Amino acid sequence: MARRDTPRRSDPERSSSRRSRDPQERSFIGRWLRRLLVWGAAFTLLGAISLAVAVFVTERSLPSYERMKSTQTGQTIVVRASDGSEIVTLGPSYGRWVPYERIPQTLKDAMISVEDRRFRDHWGVDPIGIVRSVVVRIQSGHWRQGGSTITQQLARNIFLNNSRTFDRKIREALLAMAIEQKFTKDQVLELYLNKVYFGGGAYGVDSAARKFFGHSGEQLSLAEAAIIAGLVKAPSHYSPTADAVAAVDRAKVVVQTMQEAGKITPAEAAATDFKNVKLADEQGQNSARYFTDWVLPQLDLLLPENDQPIEVWTTLDPAAQHAATDAIQSNVPKGAQGALVSLDRDGAVLAMVGGTDYVTSNYNRAVNAVRQPGSAWKLFVYLAALEAGYTPDAKVKDEPVTIDGWSPRNSGGTYAGEIDVRSAFAYSKNTVAAQLGNEVTFGAVAQMARRFGITTPINTLPSMVLGTSDVRVIDMVRAFAAVQAKGNAITPYGIRKITSTEGEVLYSHRPDPSQQLVPSYVAAGITDLLQSAVSIGTGRAAQIGRPVAGKTGTTSSNKDGWFLGFSSGITTGVWMGRDDAHPVPGLQGGTAPARAFAAYMKIATAKRPPEKFDTDLKLPQWQLEPDDEVMQANPDGYFYADPDGNIVEPGTQNGGASGGANRVPAGEGALPGGEQGVPVPDGPPAAGDDFLSRATGKQADPARPRPKPAQSPKPN
Helix, strand or coil: CCCCCCCCCCHHHHHHHHHHHHHHHHHHHHHHHHHHHHHHHHHHHHHHHHHHHHHHHHHHHCCCHHHHHHCCCCCCEEEECCCCCEEEEECCECCCCCCHHHCCHHHHHHHHHHHCCCCCCCCCCCHHHHHHHHHHHHHHCCCCCCCCCHHHHHHHHHHCCCCCCHHHHHHHHHHHHHHHHHCCHHHHHHHHHHHCEEECCEECHHHHHHHHHCCCCCCCCHHHHHHHHHHCCCHHHHCCCCCHHHHHHHHHHHHHHHHHCCCCCHHHHHHCCHHHCCCCCCCCCCCHHHHHHHHHHHHHHHCCCCCCCEEEEECCCHHHHHHHHHHHHHHCCCCCEEEEEEECCCCEEEEEECCCCCCCCCCCCCCCCCECCHHHHHHHHHHHHHHHCCCCCCEEEECCCCECCECCCCCCCCCCEEEEHHHHHHCCCHHHHHHHHHHHCHHHHHHHHHHCCCCCCCCCCHHHHHCCCCECHHHHHHHHHHHHCCCECCCCECEEEEEECCCCEEEECCCCCCCECCCHHHHHHHHHHHHHHHHCCCCHHHCCCCCCEEEEEECHHHCEEEEEEEECCEEEEEEEECCCCCCCCCCCCCCHHHHHHHHHHHHHCCCCCCCCCCCCCCCCHHHHCCHHHHHHCCHHHCCEECCCCCEECCCCCHHHCCCCCEECCCCCCCCHHHCCCCEECCCCCCCCHHHHHHHCCCCCCCCCCCCCCCCCCCCC
16 A cells, blocks of 8 residues: 655744744733733722722711710629619729820820731721731741731720621621721720720720729829730730739730830830739629629519619618628637628618628528528417417416427426416527417418518428428518518518619619508517517527517527517518538527627617617407406307308308308307307308408408407417
8 A cells, every 4th residue: 555645844834833823822811811900900999999888888877976985885783882882883894984185195005006006007907917917827827916906896896796707807897997987096096995895894994994903094004004905815814803923924015015116115114013003902792792692683673674784772781781791700600601681670671691701602691591490480479379369468387298299398498387478488488389389370370470471381380389490581580570660561672773874763662562460569569578588588698788679599409590680670680500501519599699680780770769669569459358248248249260260150140141051069169158059151261351451450340240359368
């Protein structure tokens, strides 16, 4: 097969062909480069226009400078005592606004040097700073420098949060540029220094200066300014109250940075003495915090929708609170805890101590702990007995007794025989209390305790008369305060009013409607007994040189000691014991608790005149009538109660109501006076509104029969 030879181009020909194509190829690449440049420029211009529009729109939407000044992060609550002094500030604290011209120059220089050295040169975002932080990130492997300017930090503090997202950084940069367009550099720095967070709840230079150094933010030395400027990076880590060494080390870095930036000379840097910086004492961690811990949760009920800064004006008396703290700490047995609550005559809490040291234990034993009251519970036993017809002079027998298999014993194991009610109460005779409780019924004693404000569960076993049901200190004080108020209910309260920071009243306390719990003669009788307990009985250590009425309480094995009483319109209760309920050697209500009561009350009542107690019984007519006159009267003129507490009215059918009635067979359920066959009503229980009104002496319904006269009952 013949091979066909094709002519080959010579090298010059191939070279000529490549030269003819190269201009075409170069023309194609050039066209695309030109297109890229044009499109890039267009996109850049479009981006610049979009950015300018976004900044313009954002700037237009920014609030005014005055609105920016008033913007706050979170709710600030300033709690004040009754004299207006500040107890504690909770939440963010902003202090006073310091205008730019009164901010110390050293602080301005320190903050700019350490946070944003190019602050005066950039327009809200610092590209050089961003590049520098990226380079450091690449070299070190992690972020060591932030690219955020002071303006960006201001935008984040006012409008954004601290989330580390790309979207947040974009919005932060946009806001920063808008802020720089709307406000001057001096205004931006003034806003920043008055709003930046310095730790410990302190926002702004004035709040930080007052918290850490105890003076205004307008008076800062170079060392103090360096410490404050150093806090911004890590407020919790560099806080001088948390770690003074770390705070000073960071401040030294700030001083060195100021020197490098030319804000201070090397001599000034060397002369900075941090040893002369005096830190302010930590505020708000004293015993008054027990009170504020009790008061502040009530704000959710009083102002449920409020989230603005407020001032809470409380009932706490600083002098009384100090005296209460000293009284507990000076008298509590070693290893034990103590609690105290003191109420004014209207229920205002004057002092509250929930433990020996709030810093060590913030558990509030005054309102949260439940402990057995011991003989202090006899208040309710004797109230029920007085309401049932006993008087302080009535005779009872102090002798061994057994009730449902339970045999109470007196302290010391001795019995006095026949004595009066006053002496039985004064010397806290357990056997007499048991007999009285059994006679008036343990259910009646429990109901009396409920009536006087006991909120914890109450058992009705016979031993309940000796205080075996757990109670709260504040509830027991409330009960004794009601006796001091002549039988009228008292509700403890701690907030007088709540105002805005501008003084607008948002809430004001209103007294509860008057409610009489027992007749005035019952309150007078129990006051007589309480006064005797202090003057001649177990509470003699509570005497303060003016009339005092009160009652001791001691539980088994000396686990709890109580004293509760009142004088000159102030009612106070003291409890002592161990949190683990172990015995405390020598602890009795008449020892340490009574002494603490006296120590406190001498100071609390010092500016009040002594008040004589109203112990004049002024018994109602039905209780004053002689028994022989009673028995000669028409039995149909009285009413009785069956064992279930229902009214039994002789001579009527079903208590005067229509309908059938069951009759009691002769010989069963015989009523006083020998009356037999009395109808038992099917109607509702006896304790209706009119019955309670007559029982408390508020009114007497002439349409109802007179109650049966009663003798002073004899114990079983």
